Amino acid sequence: MHSFGYRANALLTFAMTILALMCTLASLSDNFNSPTPSAHVKVVNINRFQKQPKGNDEVSMQLNISADLQSLFTWNTKQVFVFVAAEYETLKNSLNQISLWDGIIPSKEHAKFWIHTSNKYRFIDQGSNLRGKEFNMTLHWHVMPKTGKMSADKIVMSGYRLPDEYR
Ligand SMILES: *[C@@H]1O[C@H](CO)[C@@H](O)[C@H](O)[C@H]1NC(C)=O
Numbered sequence: 001m002h003s004f005g006y007r008a009n010a011l012l013t014f015a016m017t018i019l020a021l022m023c024t025l026a027s028l029s030d031n032f033n034s035p036t037p038s039a040h041v042k043v044v045n046i047n048r049f050q051k052q053p054k055g056n057d058e059v060s061m062q063l064n065i066s067a068d069l070q071s072l073f074t075w076n077t078k079q080v081f082v083f084v085a086a087e088y089e090t091l092k093n094s095l096n097q098i099s100l101w102d103g104i105i106p107s108k109e110h111a112k113f114w115i116h117t118s119n120k121y122r123f124i125d126q127g128s129n130l131r132g133k134e135f136n137m138t139l140h141w142h143v144m145p146k147t148g149k150m151s152a153d154k155i156v157m158s159g160y161r162l163p164d165e166y167r
């Protein structure tokens with residue numbers, strides 16, 4: 001006959017196995033979810049566009065960021081970190097990425113939103129390359145799951161251009 005301790009131990013092992021299995025299933029089922037997020041970023045206004053005394057260009061802009069990230073949320077999603085960046089090419093760097101705004105989306109109910117804001121982080125170029133510069137707006141996200149691996153992706157919006165002259 002098995003002792004009580006042995007049985008309790010076996011039960012615990014069984015419970016742990018089930019739990020591990022459920023976690024695996026949870027992160028697996030997440031992989032089958034193919035989300036269809038959408039985003040749109042509108043440059044509403046260029047507030048300021050100047051060359052700093054040090055010679056670096058700085059832009060301040062009003063943005064209307066709208067997004068529907070609800071499909072990123074499954075029952076295994078803890079929260080989603082999101083940021084909007086301007087991306088452009090210069091002679092020195094093939095990719096310059098300037099983060100303009102970020103936020104944390106705590107739940108599906110908050111995942112469809114628009115926000116009218118000026119850039120939260122400064123848009124400064126390492127040089128004076130921004131006059132007439134074409135750039136992309138990108139909306140990046142990191143999905144933090146309750147269990148399993150973090151995943152990340154982005155939406156690229158192209159066709160943006162800075163003014164030809166400082167103002
Ligand atoms: C921002 O964009 C959204 C979606 O395009 C629109 O519904 C909203 O009215 C805009 N807000 C402002 C202040 O322009």
Ligand SMILES: *[C@@H]1O[C@H](CO)[C@@H](O)[C@H](O)[C@H]1NC(C)=O
Pocket residue numbers: 087088089094095096135136156157158
């Ligand atoms: C901007 O987006 C276009 C189209 O997706 C892409 O071809 C281009 O390389 C992007 N530019 C930068 C600097 O990332």
